[in-house]
Amino acid sequence: MATENKNLSEYDKNTIPNAKDFRFGIVVSEWNDTITEGLYNGAFDALVDCDVPAQQIIRWNVPGSFELIYGAKKMLQTQNVDAVIVIGCVIQGETKHFDFVCEGVTQGIKDLNVQTDIPVIFCVLTDNNMQQSIDRSGGVHGNKGTEAAIAAIKMAYIRQQASIAHAYNQPLLTSGALQIEDSPRKIENE
Numbered sequence: 001m002a003t004e005n006k007n008l009s010e011y012d013k014n015t016i017p018n019a020k021d022f023r024f025g026i027v028v029s030e031w032n033d034t035i036t037e038g039l040y041n042g043a044f045d046a047l048v049d050c051d052v053p054a055q056q057i058i059r060w061n062v063p064g065s066f067e068l069i070y071g072a073k074k075m076l077q078t079q080n081v082d083a084v085i086v087i088g089c090v091i092q093g094e095t096k097h098f099d100f101v102c103e104g105v106t107q108g109i110k111d112l113n114v115q116t117d118i119p120v121i122f123c124v125l126t127d128n129n130m131q132q133s134i135d136r137s138g139g140v141h142g143n144k145g146t147e148a149a150i151a152a153i154k155m156a157y158i159r160q161q162a163s164i165a166h167a168y169n170q171p172l173l174t175s176g177a178l179q180i181e182d183s184p185r186k187i188e189n190e
């Protein structure tokens with residue numbers, strides 16, 4: 001399904017885990033900052049709407065999307081966060097530089113997800129023109145920052161539940177609930 005068939009800002013709070021205790025890092029590229037600021041606002045507002053206290057959201061800026069890789073790496077290495085969102089906007093120019101930046105960022109963020117324990121959410125627009133970026137950062141197609149924030153909450157929850165399940169040697173149901181009645185989460189809440 002292409003973005004044009006889905007509004008990026010739509011989410012059902014009933015399907016989103018409790019995020020009030022999670023801490024989020026957001027690394028924002030300064031290239032195309034009118035777009036990346038819109039993406040950041042979408043992400044920040046969605047996190048707060050899902051009960052994440054503003055003081056649990058850390059923002060760092062980097063020069064361009066290629067620097068999102070290093071920024072996210074240092075963020076997760078040095079800050080106590082449950083997920084990182086990287087925000088960028090890459091727009092096709094006259095040369096092949098677009099291809100290399102997009103591929104490099106994609107592979108770099110993928111590598112962080114493979115090599116570290118903290119989920120890193122890919123909120124990088126890779127558009128043919130500015131209008132496409134406008135449409136996806138609060139325009140007619142919604143806001144990819146909002147989508148990224150919801151993904152960050154869901155992935156932070158999976159990380160949390162998986163670590164609990166592992167600690168208690170319990171299987172984790174696809175719903176995220178633990179297998180048995182006296183599950184660690186029940187024990188944890190007692």
Ligand SMILES: Nc1c(NC[C@H](O)[C@H](O)[C@H](O)CO)[nH]c(=O)[nH]c1=O
Nearest residue numbers: 029031063064065066088089090091
């Ligand atoms: N053209 C765009 C860039 N280019 C800059 C690179 O991301 C990088 O900062 C530079 O190559 C130095 O390492 N970045 C974007 O985020 N968006 C663009 O459209």
Ligand SMILES: CC(=O)[C@@H](O)COP(=O)(O)O
Nearest residue numbers: 091092093094095097098
């Ligand atoms: C993605 C880019 O780096 C690109 O926008 C730069 O523009 P150009 O390819 O015309 O140098």
